[in-house]
Amino acid sequence: MQRQLVKIGSTMDVRYGTPAAVYKELFAEYKIEKVFTNHDYEPYAKKRDREVNEILRLRNIPFHTYKDQVIFEKGEIVKDDLNPYTVFTPYSRRWKSLLNDFYLRSYPDKKYYSNFYKQAAKEIPSLRSMNFKTTDEYFPSKSWEKETIKKYDEQRNFPFIEGTSRLSVHLRFGTISIRELAREAGGLNETYLNELIWRDFYQMILWHFPHVESRSFKPEYDKIKWRNREKEFEAWCEGQTGYPIVDAGMRQLNTTGYMHNRVRMVVASFLTKHLLIDWRWGEAYFAKKLLDYDLAANNGGWQWAAGSGCDAAPYFRIFNPDLQTKKFDSHLKYIRKWVPEFEELTYVKPIVEHESARKRCLEAYSAALKK
């Protein structure tokens, strides 16, 4: 962006600080007539934007905000009675019925180039100056293969295959356009389009039900008596539970900042159900480690796995890690890659026994939900 702007005699002006402090500087240096920004649905961002709005209002500066990072937002997809959807399938049906070219069109940009404020190029503060450290983690490219998307529904569940688009980091940071992707890739495979709709769905849930940030979507699930054993949590984080598929997923996460979606579901279920550890602990660990960390999708995924979320898996459906392995990694290619020692005597013993952990989970959940 900076290169494009400099070419036309303009520049980005990137500042690092709180909105109040940065606006003070900007008011001193520029004559600001209007401010434009895009919507963000996270509770922190909503609070920040309210503050900015107030700063601007005191100076009578109009604040214009727009939808950008989703196809449909806020109250655009609602039920006939105007209440938000809380179940995915009817939401996605309505989403698809309202979709037309207007929502998929890229926003015009070139025709506004001449409006950019002309001034000498400014230096962008380095990430190091904001206390970020360099990493050698792999960042997937933002180009995607037509063939991968065409075969998405057949391949997406197998963690050893490169069968998904790997665009989550780009979608999360806005380095790829959701409209362009839905238009070009969404048309190639219905299942792929559905995943992009899940993304909109969880953003919409977070907008309408901000309590999910810290509490269960369904309040009765906050009564579950979690065991929360710190040692077991540590073993899970480190990929040392003795369940190869779980350990493979956690080691992939710790090494690369990414985990395949199928395995995210398995490890999240294992933590909340087999170990009876509060989903918020797992959610926070993912937030720390995932390069594609996104509050709405992560929270939605965790609450889905714990059974506490909207449209979640029923709590009595507990993933059996061995069956998941048989179904989705039958040749053990993914496991061999991340847990090479899993057939050796040195490999840790299973931290819990599946059947008894399952029984213990069902008891804890039904006791909480009966109350």
Ligand SMILES: Cc1cc2nc3c(=O)[nH]c(=O)nc-3n(C[C@H](O)[C@H](O)[C@H](O)COP(=O)(O)OP(=O)(O)OC[C@H]3O[C@@H](n4cnc5c(N)ncnc54)[C@H](O)[C@@H]3O)c2cc1C
């Ligand atoms: C416990 C748990 C935590 C998760 N945390 C995150 C997270 O922090 N950030 C995140 O982007 N996704 C999260 N997901 C959803 C999903 O696992 C990732 O989006 C996906 O694995 C990213 O890989 P990809 O880009 O190859 O996805 P693809 O399969 O190629 O899907 C394309 C895009 O659709 C969106 N998408 C796919 N599945 C979902 C979903 N279930 N919910 C919402 N959006 C989806 C993503 O933007 C993704 O990039 C989580 C899922 C679970 C079960």
